[in-house]
Amino acid sequence: MTSSIEKQVKDHFHYLHNHAEISWEEVETTKFIKRKLEEAGCKVEVFKEHTGVIGKFGDFSKGLPVVGIRADMDALWQEVNGTFQANHSCGHDAHMSMVLGVLWKLTQIPNLKEQVAVKFIFQPAEEHGNGALKMIEQGVVEDVDYLFGVHLRPKQEVAMGKAAPVIVHGAAISFEAAIKGEDAHGARPHLNANAIEVGAHIVQMLSQVHLDPRVPHSVKMTKFQAGGKSSNIIPGNASFSLDLRAQTNQVMNELEKKVIQILETAKDLHGVDIEYTKESSIVAAETNDTAIQIMKEAIGEVLGEANLKEDLVTPGGDDFHFYTIKKPELKATMLGLGCDLGPGLHHPNMKFNEDALIHGVDILSQAIKNVYGL
Numbered sequence: 305m306t307s308s309i310e311k312q313v314k315d316h317f318h319y320l321h322n323h324a325e326i327s328w329e330e331v332e333t334t335k336f337i338k339r340k341l342e343e344a345g346c347k348v349e350v351f352k353e354h355t356g357v358i359g360k361f362g363d364f365s366k367g368l369p370v371v372g373i374r375a376d377m378d379a380l381w382q383e384v385n386g387t388f389q390a391n392h393s394c395g396h397d398a399h400m401s402m403v404l405g406v407l408w409k410l411t412q413i414p415n416l417k418e419q420v421a422v423k424f425i426f427q428p429a430e431e432h433g434n435g436a437l438k439m440i441e442q443g444v445v446e447d448v449d450y451l452f453g454v455h456l457r458p459k460q461e462v463a464m465g466k467a468a469p470v471i472v473h474g475a476a477i478s479f480e481a482a483i484k485g486e487d488a489h490g491a492r493p494h495l496n497a498n499a500i501e502v503g504a505h506i507v508q509m510l511s512q513v514h515l516d517p518r519v520p521h522s523v524k525m526t527k528f529q530a531g532g533k534s535s536n537i538i539p540g541n542a543s544f545s546l547d548l549r550a551q552t553n554q555v556m557n558e559l560e561k562k563v564i565q566i567l568e569t570a571k572d573l574h575g576v577d578i579e580y581t582k583e584s585s586i587v588a589a590e591t592n593d594t595a596i597q598i599m600k601e602a603i604g605e606v607l608g609e610a611n612l613k614e615d616l617v618t619p620g621g622d623d624f625h626f627y628t629i630k631k632p633e634l635k636a637t638m639l640g641l642g643c644d645l646g647p648g649l650h651h652p653n654m655k656f657n658e659d660a661l662i663h664g665v666d667i668l669s670q671a672i673k674n675v676y677g678l
């Protein structure tokens with residue numbers, strides 16, 4: 305039988321799915337969540353300059369540990385069946401509805417409000433990689449001791465009915481760069497540096513970056529544009545992008561240094577200017593044993609020990625980890641929820657089994673109760 309909370313969570317998921325908004329534009333989503341938080345008796349905070357909303361539930365006056373529970377809110381902009389639109393293909397609509405479900409579940413437990421201090425953090429712009437940083441800047445986690453997040457997992461990583469107590473995301477950086485030189489006549493290749501050759505040399509040097517092979521890492525060029533309509537011009541200018549990944553923050557630091565060295569070397573060697581800017585940067589997970597243990601127990605209690613997955617290591621990224629980088633004493637972890645998700649996250653037609661939503665609600669509520677020993 306479907307419980308009323310399960311039905312509510314699914315209904316809210318459908319509503320949010322059909323009202324997708326991209327990063328920093330989650331205006332209607334913010335209003336909708338704000339209303340839901342108020343209806344459930346939360347003290348609500350919104351921000352003048354940007355989207356996102358916080359709901360406080362419980363008693364924050366008597367020094368109880370504060371548990372934060374974070375849901376990301378933004379959708380992606382992509383082509384879905386021939387039309388460009390905002391699309392919730394990363395499951396943030398599911399995360400929001402599950403976190404609301406946790407709130408409803410807590411409100412149903414008699415006298416719980418005096419025994420907990422839970423902060424519901426609805427964070428904008430995860431896909432931009434800077435929403436969490438904005439929340440930190442606003443002081444959202446200043447009073448928070450424990451922080452739980454959740455993300456749907458592809459079926460290849462976690463099967464339906466199972467869950468992982470931590471998602472060990474890797475670090476990611478992207479660079480946008482431009483080679484700035486001069487064009488030359490096709491008959492006079494000695495008069496300029498061919499931007500395509502400069503780019504090819506950069507690709508070659510990137511393939512020779514060697515870092516600790518025990519830590520997964522990669523760097524590659526993901527865009528290169530040079531030249532125009534006239535095939536008798538040797539282009540002096542080009543633009544390109546680089547994508548860097550590493551499973552630890554330490555290896556990412558080394559990788560970034562090497563990449564910058566390579567760009568500087570190409571500059572000197574070819575006598576061109578290369579301008580580069582870091583477009584986005586996401587840190588790798590710094591894991592916390594206390595938080596992982598709490599989540600493990602919650603998964604065991606809700607899904608059974610047999611459905612508790614080991615720690616999930618994935619090359620994907622999430623700006624959730626900025627919270628622990630900026631506040632290392634935070635006991636934080638992200639639940640990785642199995643939900644039969646396919647063909648993949650960010651796929652325009654991403655689908656999952658909505659029956660998993662209630663698993664997420666139950667596990668996260670249990671984790672909160674475990675913090676307070678309830």
Ligand SMILES: [Zn+2]
Pocket residue numbers: 394431649650
């Ligand atoms: Zn995503």
Ligand SMILES: [Zn+2]
Pocket residue numbers: 376394395396430455
């Ligand atoms: Zn996501």
